[in-house]
Amino acid sequence: MSIRISFVPRFSIVHQLDPRTKAIVWIVVALPAIATNSILVCLTMFSITVVLSMAAKVSSFYVKNLAKIIVPVFIPIFLIQGLFNPAGKTPVLFILPWLYFKREGLIFAAVLLARLLAIFGGGYLLTLTTHPGDLMASMQKLGLPLRIAYPLFSTFQIVPTIDSRLQSVRQAQMSRGLKLENVNILQRLKAYVPLITPLLMGAIEEAYRRSIALEARGFSSKTKKTYLRDVRLRRFDYCFAALTALAVIFLSSAIMMVIPRLGPWGL
Amino acid sequence: MEFSTFGIAMIPLMIGVNIASSYLAAGTPIWADTLGSMLAGIIIGPVNGLVVGALTNIFKWVTFDPFALPYAIVNAAIGLIAGICALLGFVRKETSAAQIGRILIISVVLAVVATLTSTPLNVSLWGGSTGKAWVDAIFAGFMAGGWQVFPASMAAEFISDITDKIITFFIAWLIYTRVPSQFIKTMRR
Numbered sequence: 001m002s003i004r005i006s007f008v009p010r011f012s013i014v015h016q017l018d019p020r021t022k023a024i025v026w027i028v029v030a031l032p033a034i035a036t037n038s039i040l041v042c043l044t045m046f047s048i049t050v051v052l053s054m055a056a057k058v059s060s061f062y063v064k065n066l067a068k069i070i071v072p073v074f075i076p077i078f079l080i081q082g083l084f085n086p087a088g089k090t091p092v093l094f095i096l097p098w099l100y101f102k103r104e105g106l107i108f109a110a111v112l113l114a115r116l117l118a119i120f121g122g123g124y125l126l127t128l129t130t131h132p133g134d135l136m137a138s139m140q141k142l143g144l145p146l147r148i149a150y151p152l153f154s155t156f157q158i159v160p161t162i163d164s165r166l167q168s169v170r171q172a173q174m175s176r177g178l179k180l181e182n183v184n185i186l187q188r189l190k191a192y193v194p195l196i197t198p199l200l201m202g203a204i205e206e207a208y209r210r211s212i213a214l215e216a217r218g219f220s221s222k223t224k225k226t227y228l229r230d231v232r233l234r235r236f237d238y239c240f241a242a243l244t245a246l247a248v249i250f251l252s253s254a255i256m257m258v259i260p261r262l263g264p265w266g267l
Numbered sequence: 268m269e270f271s272t273f274g275i276a277m278i279p280l281m282i283g284v285n286i287a288s289s290y291l292a293a294g295t296p297i298w299a300d301t302l303g304s305m306l307a308g309i310i311i312g313p314v315n316g317l318v319v320g321a322l323t324n325i326f327k328w329v330t331f332d333p334f335a336l337p338y339a340i341v342n343a344a345i346g347l348i349a350g351i352c353a354l355l356g357f358v359r360k361e362t363s364a365a366q367i368g369r370i371l372i373i374s375v376v377l378a379v380v381a382t383l384t385s386t387p388l389n390v391s392l393w394g395g396s397t398g399k400a401w402v403d404a405i406f407a408g409f410m411a412g413g414w415q416v417f418p419a420s421m422a423a424e425f426i427s428d429i430t431d432k433i434i435t436f437f438i439a440w441l442i443y444t445r446v447p448s449q450f451i452k453t454m455r456r
Contacts, residue, residue, distance in 0.1 A: 065331070069331055069332065069333065070333070073334060073398050076396055076398070076400060077394075077396055080394065080395070080403060080406070080407055080410075081394050081396075083407075084407060084410045084411070085394060086416065108394065112392075112393070116333050116334075119333070120328075120333035123328070123329040124329070124330065124331075126329070127329055127330050147270065150279075151275055151278035151279050151282075151318070151322065152322065154279045155278075155279040155282050155283070155322065155326050156326075156330075158279040158280060158283050159279075159282070159283045159286055159326070159330075161283070162280070162283035162284065162286070162287050163283075163287065166287050166291070185294065185295055185296065188294050188295050189295045189296070189297070189434075192291055192292055192295065192299070193438060195291055196284075196287075196288055196291060196302065196438065197438075197441075197442060197445075199284065199287060200284055200302075200306065200442050201442065201445065201446075203280040203281070203283065203284050203303075204277075204280075204310070204446060206280055207273060207276045207277040207280045207281075208273065208276075208450075208454070210276040210280075211271075211272040211273040211275075211276040214272055214275075214276060219272055220272060
């Protein structure tokens with residue numbers, strides 16, 4: 001997969017925060033975006049996450065991957081909403097006399113995009129800057145039983161493994177003469193079966209091996225467990241969360257007060 | 268049996284399979300993002316299929332697909348229904364015409380379930396578009412032909428779902444027939 005979805009190891013303030021603090025920051029940043037309909041507020045919340053990603057030294061990963069995720073999906077949404085949204089009245093850009101972009105539809109699509117960036121950004125930042133083991137340990141400290149925490153958080157480690165396994169299956173099948181480059185849709189559909197079958201059989205086998213490994217380490221044992229990775233809420237965590245909350249409240253209320261004065265440009 | 272250690276170890280791996288499968292199918296007309304949920308439902312049980320389906324979309328949502336969260340319902344329903352069909356004995360390890368017929372019927376049921384659950388989401392969240400270019404083209408065609416948003420979106424979604432579920436469920440069944448019965452029996456204990 002060309003999109004980076006796993007942890008990026010760096011030495012920074014954000015990496016040292018407790019995962020629980022990062023989750024709180026995410027919720028705090030996402031709330032105004034859910035509560036209001038304003039593009040400006042949503043974009044401001046998104047810029048807060050960009051600033052945090054700079055502090056975490058992962059800003060290039062963050063912005064590039066978000067663009068890779070968002071752009072291909074939003075081009076058709078802008079096209080369809082701009083051209084065909086039934087609420088659309090005011091013409092903006094004519095393509096044909098009966099086919100034109102309408103202001104209402106475009107604004108609808110823009111609100112979707114801005115809100116999505118604000119809500120999604122914080123969560124993506126959390127996965128980029130947190131070791132999966134830390135995430136699991138902190139959730140268990142919140143009282144989540146291991147039987148639920150394991151499938152939830154080991155996914156973060158297993159998906160990259162499956163991805164690398166997929167690459168080796170690909171190469172193995174190509175060496176046997178399966179055509180995978182410069183193919184049309186029908187050929188790609190045909191290549192899907194020989195690629196997915198070995199991957200799935202391997203996954204079932206891997207689940208079997210993992211279940212034995214888990215049992216060997218006392219997965220179903222009822223005794224209290226200790227952790228290799230230690231996570232703690234320190235004073236710095238509380239300060240950080242409070243600061244972010246203050247910034248969010250200040251910025252969003254300031255924008256909500258300014259919007260009526262902007263007239264037709266208040267979005 | 269659903270949440271034995273093996274059942275729990277299967278969950279993250281089947282989530283990985285869901286994601287790898289939808290990644291492999293990216294350039295094709297199908298979604299193929301429910302293969303792992305179906306297999307978990309068939310091999311382990313309906314509740315496990317449901318958990319795999321729901322967690323897949325939650326994982327996608329927090330990592331690389333901001334549109335995935337509401338569709339957790341769709342994916343979970345697919346895993347659950349596939350599991351129930353297997354529990355009722357409709358998914359058997361035999362290559363007969365009757366079995367192929369059963370597979371087709373289950374695929375249609377799954378497609379109906381997927382359409383019923385995802386169309387309201389498509390319409391209320393994205394104004395009816397789905398994110399797959401050819402489905403959106405059909406949708407835009409229906410809209411240009413004067414259909415209302417909801418029926419147009421539903422028709423486009425059903426056309427895409429029926430192709431997707433027939434192919435995906437057939438592959439899931441094919442792989443299920445290749446897994447040794449003795450192995451499954453041991454694992455269910």
